[in-house]
Amino acid sequence: MQQLTQKLGSGDMIIQDVPYPQLGKGMVIVKNHYSIISAGTEGSTVVAARKSLIGKAKERPQQVKQVIDTLKKQGPIQTYRAVMKKLDAYSPLGYSCAGEVIEVGEGVTEFEVGDKVACAGAGYANHAEIVAVPINLCVKLDNNTNLKDAAYNTLGAISMQGVRQADLRLGESCVIIGLGLLGQLAALILKASGVTVIGIDVSEAAVKQAVDNKVVDLGLTRNAAGVEEQIQAATNGYGADAVIIAAATASLDPINFAGAIARKKGKVVVLGAVPTGFERDPFWYRKELELKMACSYGPGRYDLNYEEKGIDYPLPYVRWTEKRNMEAFQNLIATGKINIDYLTTHEFEFDNAKEAFDLVVSKAEPFTGIALKYNTEKSANKTKIATSESEQLGKINISFIGAGSYAQGNLLPNIPETNDVARVGVLTNTGTTSKRVAEKFKFQFCATEEADVLDDKTNTVFVATRHDSHGPYVLKSLKANKNVFVEKPICLLESELEEIIEAQSEAKKAVMIGFNRRFSPLTDKLKKAVGNNPMTMLYRINAGAIPGDTWIQDLEIGGGRVLGEVCHFIDYLTHLNGSLPVKVSASALPDANKLNDTLNILIQFENGSSGVVAYYANGSKSMTKEYVEVFSAGISATLNDFKELKIYGKGKPKKDKIFNQNKGQKEMVEAFVNGLLTDGKAPIPFEDIVAVTKASFKVLESVKRGGEQVEI
Known part of the structure; x- marks a missing residue:
């Protein structure tokens, strides 16, 4: 199948053959009929990709900081690989489409093959012939639905959420600043709700389009003479009950202008990408205005349980989720309460998608909505691609x-x-x-x-x-x-x-x-120095906090940090002392989210050795991440972040320091492949893997038992 992609590094955009998407549990495979280009979100992505590296860096200062941090900790090679992985990747574009279901995944009951659907979500509802979409980012349509209009699904839901955040009643007034796609969709929804709508834009063409299509009751350009006075007159001198900012700009004008035209105790909803550093006086403070953010498509957005696992929020408690917003938007179209036909100013065949994006970037002619049309007669191909x-x-x-x-x-x-x-x-x-x-x-x-x-x-x-x-x-x-x-x-x-x-x-x-740390060159030197005697060991990990809503912390998907990462350190101590773990006890620091990611683990080994894994998620990022101490038969040793090894015995300590951190990944892969070539065996004994994995499970059991020692 074919998909539109772009390289972030070069900005090159191509339609290419890629493998058919994977059908996961709780997902459907959809053959696209139409997808919609978002001139705001996608346009800025494309423009950024076509800039020089310096231009990209200026636009993404936070990512530049991450690169510098990686360089300090992991050295130039790993940093280069990480950066090039981003720059060379084929980035999919698109997040709003409509088409026909051609496959349903395990556990899917609300969709069948042949259903017409509208889809949402970056990384899912792409500009591609075939897409795989989770059920909570997909809504069922009537068979006679106009799929071109339905393809505005994501944009409609985003606008709907902005309107819901404004929380307006019949007869109230709303000013929409920015009459691009989101602004006009929000205006249509508000008009259908009986709200008086005033539209503002810097573009005369955008205002004219909204006025000509009766989307707004009053349309004004931002620089029109007496614009604030005209808004006052249109709202009976009160000012707007709510202002929705649907613009995308680095200017502070929209947020300050909103303060000027909102009524006292009014609401300002940020729907677009604008800064919020408003001037406190005279309007925001004296009017006691309320600033609200509209989070994308609505409740459920960015929630792994909702979007990926398909776990819905109970309707009595969360009336409008992102999926229910999509359904409400589609219902407005289907019942004729809003007419969005005029929004599609341009339509391109999917094969000409690059020309469509050239129009978005060059702005050679006015446009609002740009639809990509797909060849639905083309058969879906699952063959591998050479x-x-x-x-x-x-x-x-x-x-x-x-x-x-x-x-x-x-x-x-x-x-x-x-x-x-x-x-x-x-x-x-x-x-x-x-x-x-x-x-x-x-x-x-x-x-x-x-x-x-x-x-x-x-x-x-x-x-x-x-x-x-x-x-x-x-x-x-x-x-x-x-x-x-x-x-x-x-x-x-x-x-x-x-x-x-x-x-x-x-x-x-x-x-x-992938227990790579045992293959680090400094690990080899440490192990030789401490010998084979029973030993005591300490492995302290300044792991840093990871939010509870990430997939790693999810017990079903990531297993949590004990199973996902602490196993590394249990293996390391197992390798150092040369015998298997037999008993563990663990206690976790209480935390509000019950993540069990700040804990002390005591491990007993077959040969009498003991080790402590001190895994802490509550420390400072400025401190080195990993530190090992080993004591054995008059020898002591420290290993600091796999960059500096010190051996203490008789005389002065022996030091071994390397410039770049080496955690043994290269040596691990080579050892595995060479082991297969030599004798068909893996370099880590299978019994070590089993014992370390069992020990990881027992750590969680010990935590549940309040730190009780558990046999492995």
Whole structure:
């Protein structure tokens, strides 16, 4: 299938063949009939992409700061990879479309194949022939619906949320500043609600369009003589009950102008992208104005449980969610209460999408809504896409399932380039990522289905997906008779671990987990220095806080930070002392969100060694992240952030310092591949992987038991 993409680095925009999207649980696959270009949101993205690197940096100072922080902590190589991953990626465009359902995922009951639907969401409702959309970002339409109008779904919901935040009643007045797509849609919704609407814009053409189509009761340009007086007259001298700012500008004029024209105790709703540093006097303070933000499509936006898992908010308690806003917007169109036909000033065939965006950037002629029309007679194709002319295989033939930031920065660049190793296929959730990774890292194809990377051509699978899919993919790979490298954790459920143990026993294939720190060059020196005697160990991690609403903290998807990251440090202590953990006890610092991500863990090992993992999410970012102390038979050692090692024994301490942090990712990948080439074995014993994973589960059990010691 084809999709419109753009590279952030060069600004190059192309329609290209990408793999068919993955159909996840609670999702539908939709064949697009129309999608709508948002001149504001997408236009600014395209303009930014076409700027120089300096221009991009000026527009994104926060991201520049992140690059500098990464450079300080991880060195130039990792920083370069992270930056280039962003700049070279094929970024999908679009977030509002309508079409026909052609597949439904597991657990979907409200949609059927053949249903007409309208879709929303960046990363989902893209400018592409085929899209995969979660059910709460998709609404069902009547079969006779005009799909071009329905494709305004996202923009309509955004405008609807702005109107709801204004909370106006029949007969009240509202001034809309900015008569682009969002402003005109908001005006239409308000007019249908019996509200007096006054429209303001810097563009005479935008005002004329709104007036000619009876969208506003009064339309004025911002620089019109006596504009404030005319608004006062139109509102019987009171001022506007509410002002909705639907403009996009860096100027403070809209927010200050809103203060001037709103009535006392009125509301100002920010719907567009404008600064809010208003002047306190004379209007905002003396009128006691209320400033409100409209969050995108409405309640549910940015909520992983709502958008990805499809868990709805109960209607009696949250009357208008983002999906219900979409449904209300579609109902207004279907019943003829609003007519948005006039908004589509331009329509392009999807094949000419680049010309449409050239119009958005150049503004060579006036436009409002730009629709892309798709060839619906074209059949959906699920075949894999070749990205290399070579089909040569080696002794080790690698495919990737998942290839996000970590894989692109730490796994893929470190696969040895030798005739003994072939790069076969890449399968990810999004076709754009699959295509770019396959091209950049010289794989033979990007895949559409799991079967493509689990066939006979592949004998080794790298799993680098979200944590909840690790266990299932490891099992599928073993049952397909493949060696497996899986990013930590190996699974999120104890029952999955038991299945993996059984599957590995039957397949006799190598299973490797991404415990990279044991492969750091400084780790080798530390381990040799402390020897094989029983030892005491301390591993302190200044992990930093991660919001509770991120996928990592979600127990079903990410497993939380103990299963998702603390396993790293349990493994490290296991490797250092050379024996398996047998008992753990753990206590967590109480926190309001019950995340259990600030905790002390005491581990007992078979050989009598003991270790403490001090994992803290409540510290300062300015402090180094990781620090290790080891004491054994008169030897002491410290390892600071995998950059500086000190060994204390007789005489002066021995120091070993490296310029760039090295956590062993390169050495880990090479050790895995070389192990397969040499004897078919993984460099980490499978029993270590099992014991560390079990210990991670027992940490959570001990926390629940109030710190009670638990046997592994």
